[in-house]
Amino acid sequence: MGPNCLSASDFSFAIENLQRPECVLCGSSGAVYASDLRSGVLKTAPDGTQTLIGGNPDAPERFKPNGYVLNRDGSVIFANLGVDGGLWKIGTDGAITPYLMEVDGVAIPTVNFVWMDDLERIWFCVSSMRPRDIPFSTTEADGFIGLIDAKGARIVADGFIWTNECRIDPQGSRFYVNETFGKRTTAFDLDANGDLSNRQTVAEYGAGTFPDGLAFDEEGGLWVVSVVTNRIFRISPEGDVVLLFEDFEPDHVAEVERRLAAGELHSSFVYEPHSSVLLNTSSLAFGGQDRKTVYLGCIAGDRIASFRSPVAGHPPVHWTWA
Template sequence: MDSKTNTGVVQLPLSAVREAGVNLNRPECVLSTAAGDLYVSDKAGGIRHIQPGGSARLIGAQAGLIPNGFALLRDGSFAIANLADDGGVWRVQRDGAAAPHLMEIDGVGLPSVNFVWLDGQERLWICVSTVRKGDHQFRRDIADGFIAVHDRHGTRVVAQDVHWTNECRMDPTGTYLYVNETFGRRLLRFRVAANGDLSERTVITEFGKGTYPDGMAVDEAGHIWVISVVSNRVIRVSPQGGQQIVLEDSDAAHIDRLEAEYLANRLSRPMVYDNHSKKLQNITSIAFGGPDRKTAFMGCINGSSLAVFDSPVAGLKPVHWNW
């Protein structure tokens, strides 16, 4: 690793990983609840609900909607980040009805939206990775992503010039917001004001060769679990920036090839999707579930199921946990 070691959790073998859910369609993001329900984004244009017994149903199938990150709302509906070029945040009801929800900020249309997350105050955080369209977005010299927040006062941008904004979460105290910069290969932290404004932008840690931070979750000890696409790495990061690999399934030659393309600003979507691994299928997200929130469910972009492992540390309880 390229940072001081974060001790306390040992690296797990790939044999510790098992499977949950079958016949999923680009299950990039996953949420879990206290009742044992799993909700997974589905490329068909909705959310796949996996019930505790294992049966599954698709909620919604909206043409033109490419679900990525999503949030479970108090009324049981979903706020969905639309990865399609026309972007925006959509609302999908339990009966499958879908409609645009947040499509502009101050009169400017929201582009492709990567992620949305609901905090403890039920504010919706919106992450836009880049305002550029096309394949070659994964450059080291472009930082045009931003973060917005939606609350009872409306929707506004609270951070700009983020280097490919991906998932975000708050620390256990609600004081700080963590954000992954995927192709900036950094974990950022902002102080959150009472009104949702962000300040004190800080780089908590920088990641090295082969690590492209995508999804994340926070555990009860306040450490951040970062998921790296491409290298299939799970990295536990301390609040001080120490890193420890918890799980990895990568191919050294593949990492070398992509590193050369990344450094030359030629990295493209097909390259990122080209998975070379033994078991993990380009993991992208993590959610802690199970009765004690020590079961880690990981979404992915190449597989048709969720990868699962047992964590020695419980995940932080999400706001939707008992909904």
């Protein structure tokens, strides 16, 4: 797979009628799930039928799902970008209730991402303790990672510059996380207790790359997407970082970088789409029966792009449940 091996014609947009589908997951049934600003997760079946899981139209500011977990019993746990922050659960009856609002004595603010690993432990990422209505920082390393397992909930790592999505490699021995405004992908050794050690920088990115979502393929390659520039990378098991696609307006990216350096970059400007094909790509998931269809979540559109990969994705723990 060489640089820029994807072209605009490789993308299709079969899934529509969403509201800010920032995080996307897939299941073996062919269903595609996406976080939705209508306080829930929208499921699109292979025949195109759409079902909103959850939903609370009477309190749109309270619940803004981003990352989410698909549980065995059909319930959902979501990371809340809304004013109430924390992790929330959508029961099988559609009711939304608190799941985790405090960890290690700290009230949990807005949560960017939550994910379940192969051992059914739940990991969550708080990007920053700072309010989201103030400018982003490239130096304020106050993001942290939490873990919920049989022993309860605890913070397992901190000191991140805008903690974003996380994953564990297919072997279960390394933990990876994107630091969006640190412009890097960071990894740790992971032990059986869920403890993280030996922090390392796996990839450092240049101007215009703000790593957001990530996912592993079955060969151990790590796929990373960047907001603002719609860049798609694959990091090989050997550590080679290959750019597969990008889509952006240079003047807009230059202004994003200028504002970020000056401490003037707000989320509203980051969310704006300035591209020709993709709509501010924020996550990716491997789906389809062969797990070779890659679906792209985004923060600026109402539809999900997809393309075909030569490599199948590593199956997530929920693959046969969803």
